[in-house]
Amino acid sequence: MYRVLIVDDEEPVLDSYAFMLQGAADFTLMGKARSGYEALALIHEQRPDLVFMDINIPGLDGLEVIAEVHRKFPGMIFILSTAYERFDLAQRAIPLGVFAYLVKPISKKTFLSSLDRVREHLEARTLEGETDGDTEGRFLGTAIWKALGEGAWAQYRQRLSLPSDTGVVCLLELEDGTAYQRIGEQLSHRYRCLFRMHLGRGLFFISGDLCREEAETLLAGALGLGRSWYGIGGCYRGPDLYRSSGEALEELRNQRSPRELREREQQRIIALRRGMGTVDPEALKKAFTTLWEDICALQDFTLAKAKLVSLFTLLIDDCCGSYRSNSGEPPPFAAAEEIMALEDLRAWEIWSAEAFDRLIRRAAQGRSNPVPVPLPLDKAVKYIDEHSTEGIQLIDAASAARVSPAYLSRLFSEHFKINFIDYITERRIERAEKLIRESGMNMKEIAFAVGYQDPNYFSKIFKKVLGMPPTQYAAEFRRGQEYPPEEELWEA
Template sequence: MLIVDDEVLERKALTKFISSSDEEVEVIGEAPNGRKAIELAKNHSPDIIFMDIKMPGIDGVQAVKEIKKFSSSIRFIMVSAFNTFEYAKEVMRLGVKEYILKPSSRQDILDSLKRAAGEILEERRIEEEHRHLKENLTHAVSLVQKEWITSLLVNQVQDISFDEWGQLLGLEVAHGYIGVFAIQPLNGKNPSENEVQKWYMWLRDALKTAARNEEIMAGSLNDLKMPVLFLCKAQLKRSQIKTSAQNIHITLPGLFKAQFPNARLHIGIGSPYNEARELHLSYHEAVSAMENGSIASSQKAARANPLDAEKKLLESIQQGDTVQVMADLGVYVENLHNEEEGIGFKKSFEELFVLISRMLHDFGITSQTPPAFVESETPIKIIEKSKLYLLTAVQQVQTFRMNHAGGILYKAKEFIEKHFSESITLEQVAEYVELSPFYFSKLFKERFGMTFIDYVTDIRINKAKKEMTDPGKSMKEICFSVGYKDPNYFSRVFKKMTGHSPSEFRKSVLPANTASEVNLS
């Protein structure tokens, strides 16, 4: 609260009086005139101002008018010795409700203060409720959008059109396309939940800024991949859509790198479609574009050889990678539309199911019976049945790999222990045990409680410790023998792992007379 009165004794008395009351009000300043009151109100933004009306220079009424120009939320309690109706009318027109006369009783002042404070607290309570409701609504809308995106990726949305989406969003939608945004950590460690949340929030906000002419719906950031639906306004031309997609593809990775130096952003963007039921095709194109490192465009993904598409699809199922299977299925279907018609389309899927059944049998998995097709089955229906079958097959492979992870990871550990002195990478080991790098990394951390990089580092440092007991070997020799090419980097890693520099550690494990003879540089 700010107290404004040209009489210093009145100000001091009011300040002491209010400060000693039970009201939770703090007096933050005093002003002898209207000009000073305006200045203090600007600097301190009080909730309530006790304002004397009759003051030299700028009076209370004029001060209220000026303060109202830059702060409409301040409550005023007007105080005056003049029982004049004209003054009361003037301040009431300014929205002032409280008006008390000098000399005023203690109870009059406290009652007036309590009413003003009560209005402020009630206003804040309502604002907080509105804020909370808005947050809940935003969260609910976000969840619904994520469900839409998930349904789109497996082509399970058939009963909603762009017109209906447009009505929900309050805009006219003519086209839509899918973008896939994948984040790659560069430190070899699994990111924390906090890091993932920061990445997600940054990416979502950056897309809203970059996609000025589209409405975006961001999916969940699963496996560090986030699908995003772009809904294009009716007035946008295809050339404008293409330009917007290219701008996102070119600018966002650099901005992401500047914000998060230890991670990289990869982007793939599919073609725009004018039917919502075709958006799953845009998704498959986006995944393929990202993997091929191609620039985002509004052109369809390049066709693959039918046999290559089939082979890649089978490999994705074998890896247990659901996202990749859906992407590869899209490419496979696109090639079938080009190569096969009618009965040939159905026959191709039946032959694919035979290959999948054999592969699952080799894993020792008893698979469910593949779907049967009738002669009149449409391609869309065939694809829908096939997706359900493929998703079940992938889940069975994932379960199998999880149950047999011990043997696979033991094989990986043997490989690491044999090749740790080389420039070994996670991708090399994952390929050796026939797992995708991401799945291998996740499995390794879950089973051993440490990342692949931490495990390799642990082996190298332990080996270096043993080598240091041999006084005939120089520190550089030991550094190179355990897989490090830079002695300075080796020294930093060693100290981080052991708490001692290599030289300090070697001195501690070698006899004093021997250590002095060894070149520790």
């Protein structure tokens, strides 16, 4: 994604350029500046790839700004815009390496055409500095998923030794994950074939003028035995290969039933949540990557981001309890705002790796205390705190902690030295003590408030735990309030 800065002192022009930029693939608005000095500050701070620069702006004019930064950022592209077509300005712009000179008002067609030429220039420049392995990875991971310029396609053909001007994209999903490389080798016996893993699936580009039937026959011969799902795109010229990629992905999606996909996604989310804080971090990262690759591979990126917001909200709550009624801990980051602002898969990959690492560290904090408490036990305790007025059973808390009742029972005995029922009883009586001291409720109301429907039974349990019935506890507390401690009398 190429970052763009717009510099102009007229607000309508800034809004117009920003609006037209929304319809351009591979470009995103980085910022706006209304003066030469503001433009200088943003250029040094943000380092955009492309700057639309008005000449007549307050402070330093546009050409002076370019002259100031030209040597420090020689790769930065500048497009000049001005209301007047003047030869002297064009002459000043030439030695500064200005990419284009546009006269206002600039039509949308001219604006987008300029962006197309910039994109080709940036892609070609990137290719020149890459190794062959980098070029192949960029071609399969990025280039065939968007419209390519003729110049960029010509460079890819040359760098990758592609014999044909056309090709077909195939996507495979195999139960045997070790077979992808073998299939690529078999396809290469007859055609120039490029292969990489893409979102957990095998991505193959076959260079040649193949019809769909030929590609299907070729693929079927390579697949052999075992369950498989595949999508085959149409045959297109290089600049339009994104159509083949889109068709292949759509066909692959349609081969899996929605119910099957939902169930698989649900199972993976449950497994990931169960593992937080209890499973090796590297295994967790692998499970997380498998899950998000599956989500991103099988739906539009916007929908995928919405699902990933939900996933991170669940994980944040599991690790921090940030969204529970009795939790005062804020979320470690704003998942919805940060995820929905991501532009593409690469941005998501970078963001999610750091964010998931933070959650793994947070989930492990409980086990780094002097008396470590496993995360399932911590989850069960939080569940009990939130539902203490209800008839909680061991199976309910175990379900909330996503472990078996027997395992949770053992955790209570090992870490708290009491059984599950006694733990709940102690927490309820603690709450009852607080209500007696701080509220004006009668004993019947307090019994109901802490989860006992029978006030007589509540009184019996209270006496068993504290050695006196709740009425006596309340009376002694009031007596203590009437007769302050001796040190308070001396202070008075």
